Amino acid sequence: MLLVLDVLRSDGPSSQAALARRTGLAPATVNNIIQALRAEGIADVQWINGREALVELVSKQGAIVSISVGPDSVHGSVFNFAKGVRSNGVRELKKEDRPGADPTAAVELIQSLAQRAGVAVTDLAGVSIAIQAPIDRQTGAVAPWAANRMPLWRSVSIAEAIKAEIDVPVVVDNDANLAALAEWTWGTGRGSDCFLYVSCSVGIGGGLIIDGKIHHGGNGMALEIGHIVVEQTGPVCFCGSRGCLSTLASERSILAALQGSESSKDSLAEVIGSAKEGDPACQRVLYEAGRNLGRALANMSKILAPSIVAVGGVLSDAGSLVFDSLHASIEENNVPAFCPSIKFKQALISDATLLGGVAAVMSELGQGVSELPAWMGQSVNR
Numbered sequence: 001m002l003l004v005l006d007v008l009r010s011d012g013p014s015s016q017a018a019l020a021r022r023t024g025l026a027p028a029t030v031n032n033i034i035q036a037l038r039a040e041g042i043a044d045v046q047w048i049n050g051r052e053a054l055v056e057l058v059s060k061q062g063a064i065v066s067i068s069v070g071p072d073s074v075h076g077s078v079f080n081f082a083k084g085v086r087s088n089g090v091r092e093l094k095k096e097d098r099p100g101a102d103p104t105a106a107v108e109l110i111q112s113l114a115q116r117a118g119v120a121v122t123d124l125a126g127v128s129i130a131i132q133a134p135i136d137r138q139t140g141a142v143a144p145w146a147a148n149r150m151p152l153w154r155s156v157s158i159a160e161a162i163k164a165e166i167d168v169p170v171v172v173d174n175d176a177n178l179a180a181l182a183e184w185t186w187g188t189g190r191g192s193d194c195f196l197y198v199s200c201s202v203g204i205g206g207g208l209i210i211d212g213k214i215h216h217g218g219n220g221m222a223l224e225i226g227h228i229v230v231e232q233t234g235p236v237c238f239c240g241s242r243g244c245l246s247t248l249a250s251e252r253s254i255l256a257a258l259q260g261s262e263s264s265k266d267s268l269a270e271v272i273g274s275a276k277e278g279d280p281a282c283q284r285v286l287y288e289a290g291r292n293l294g295r296a297l298a299n300m301s302k303i304l305a306p307s308i309v310a311v312g313g314v315l316s317d318a319g320s321l322v323f324d325s326l327h328a329s330i331e332e333n334n335v336p337a338f339c340p341s342i343k344f345k346q347a348l349i350s351d352a353t354l355l356g357g358v359a360a361v362m363s364e365l366g367q368g369v370s371e372l373p374a375w376m377g378q379s380v381n382r
């Protein structure tokens with residue numbers, strides 16, 4: 001039965017004939033599985049034009065809380081599948097009061113979101129915790145080299161700390177890994193057996209989805225794309241290297257490049273806005289960010305040979321102002337010779353981290369949602 005679920009999760013709505021082809025199962029067996037999934041309320045059948053019936057995964061019961069934990073705040077949403085309602089919540093933690101978000105703040109936000117949905121915490125189907133830092137899979141804690149960003153989580157085994165307070169299924173992962181899962185499930189990565197995702201906003205993170213699963217590597221540090229060295233003599237990075245992609249294409253680095261110039265800005269969104277209005281300095285820094293991102297992705301592509309590479313985050317909103325130089329880097333590094341069919345695309349799903357958390361919990365529960373319903377708050381870039 002897992003095979004049919006896997007195909008539905010990967011390919012989206014599919015006909016029974018397509019499911020039989022993809023799984024190698026007899027049509028009668030596929031039909032029996034679909035009937036069982038329908039009886040459990042996990043799958044549904046939709047008729048298209050009264051001729052073709054497509055099977056899709058649905059979820060019509062339970063509630064899932066998905067939160068994202070950063071250095072200064074925790075934000076998240078509760079997705080109430082029984083009612084088809086999403087509610088958002090946030091806890092800003094001022095630095096004067098305390099040094100940042102801690103496990104207690106995360107637990108309190110989960111509790112308040114459950115309350116808002118009218119669901120007892122113990123009745124939640126599951127909880128996803130996205131951490132805006134790399135997670136060591138052996139200790140379950142934030143990697144020591146990045147712990148200065150989130151000091152109150154230092155050495156905290158995150159899943160254990162949350163489960164000690166809230167005893168429901170808990171998924172903990174890096175925020176970019178979860179965003180990659182959302183983009184693979186509902187966005188431009190759908191159906192890809194090897195999907196590479198990079199998000200460029202305040203920081204740079206990446207995720208790799210192989211055969212529908214997040215690739216974590218031996219210790220969870222896989223896909224730390226932000227720390228690929230692009231310029232050996234570039235600026236020092238907090239990770240201890242020089243010239244990491246994070247020092248060349250993140251919001252902070254782009255703003256720093258403009259600092260002191262007449263085009264100095266306070267946010268990456270402002271830089272993109274001015275560049276689109278013709279500011280040549282803003283166009284220049286975005287061009288360079290795209291070129292450096294392209295170099296990193298060219299190296300990644302030669303190692304991983306993904307079928308699709310998606311770029312998300314605020315930087316991707318720059319469109320051709322970033323993608324032209326990114327593509328030029330890809331060509332310059334002769335990636336097409338190694339991977340002729342590789343495609344570099346703008347990510348489709350914004351708010352991908354929280355939605356990826358829902359996808360991860362559903363995967364744990366053996367469920368899924370083939371098409372993102374409007375109430376789940378999908379916003380599409382284009």
Ligand SMILES: [Zn+2]
Pocket residue numbers: 226227228237238239240241244246
């Ligand atoms: Zn670094």
